[in-house]
Amino acid sequence: MAYFKKAKKGRKVYDLIFGKGKIVEVYPDSHYTIMVEFKNDYQIAYTEEGLPNWGNFKDQTLFYKKDIDLTKEDFSPAKKILPSKKIIKLRDKNKLEVRLPSGIWKSVKRVDEGYIDKLLEKEQYHLFRKKK
Secondary structure, eight states: OOTTTTOOTTOEEEETTTEEEEEEEEOTTSSSOEEEEETTSOEEEEOTTOOBSSSSOOSOOEEEGGGOOOTTSOOOOOSSOOOHHHHHHHHHTTOEEEEOTTSOEEEGGGSOHHHHHHHHHTTOGGGEEEOO
16 A cells, blocks of 8 residues: 555645645546645645655655654755865766755755756855765
8 A cells, every 4th residue: 555545635744855745636546646735835746655756766755744754864064065166076976965955965866957957057055065
């Protein structure tokens, strides 16, 4: 049985990418079975297994708020701000992490390219760091 098989509109959820959210729609006969809205007005569709239609995630990222344990996730701030040339170089070598809207650090190869490009265009270099 899939994790969100019995999902209901209005339930509070937590996504490792976007943080706190609420189920706003349920589509029982579709590949993406629920639509979740987050506090930053993002609306993302998810499968019954909690996989988003955003990024390159093969593991569940969405959980019911009461079921999530965030003690193993890294929320630490970046120790230094990388220059744009260093960010591009680390990105090419697959040694770059990006801070997601939830505050968790993940590899840039797992995140949507558009999100990375938007951060670089806005010169938000503090949201990148070298992989540990």
